[in-house]
Amino acid sequence: MLPEAIARQVIDDHARRPRHVGELPGVVGVSRDNPGCGDQLTVWADVQDGQIARLSFSGRGCAISQSAASLMTVALTGKTLAEARELASAYRGMVMGEAKSGSSLGDLQALAGVSKLHARRKCALLAWDALAEALGGASAQAGAGALS
Ligand SMILES: [Zn+2]
Numbered sequence: 001m002l003p004e005a006i007a008r009q010v011i012d013d014h015a016r017r018p019r020h021v022g023e024l025p026g027v028v029g030v031s032r033d034n035p036g037c038g039d040q041l042t043v044w045a046d047v048q049d050g051q052i053a054r055l056s057f058s059g060r061g062c063a064i065s066q067s068a069a070s071l072m073t074v075a076l077t078g079k080t081l082a083e084a085r086e087l088a089s090a091y092r093g094m095v096m097g098e099a100k101s102g103s104s105l106g107d108l109q110a111l112a113g114v115s116k117l118h119a120r121r122k123c124a125l126l127a128w129d130a131l132a133e134a135l136g137g138a139s140a141q142a143g144a145g146a147l148s
Pocket residue numbers: 034037038039061062063064065123
């Protein structure tokens with residue numbers, strides 16, 4: 001786990017200067033909201049040959065939801081669907097407080113503290129929920145089977 005001061009720095013940085021923001025032309029976005037906190041996110045995933053070629057998001061809400069989305073786009077751009085599935089599972093485990101070792105999660109570990117804040121877990125998972133749906137559609141279109 002990252003030291004708390006560093007984790008906060010990573011979250012603040014991504015909340016203030018989110019990466020990969022904006023619609024991807026020609027890609028269908030998936031929107032999710034978290035009414036409990038007021039977060040809204042749309043995620044666009046451009047999958048080419050089983051690989052996430054481009055990934056972006058747009059939205060508004062709390063720092064956790066926005067930085068989680070930004071961190072997700074950085075972590076998963078260029079990854080294969082299998083790698084994305086593995087990271088998604090490890091990340092979800094970390095947020096739910098079930099993580100074994102988060103060493104492969106890189107900067108995503110900044111959000112590990114959310115596991116202790118039950119009400120914020122949905123904020124941290126919102127982007128990933130939208131992504132799961134976006135990738136499910138993409139792999140169905142490619143005939144590669146659903147992401148689960
Ligand atoms: Zn939130």
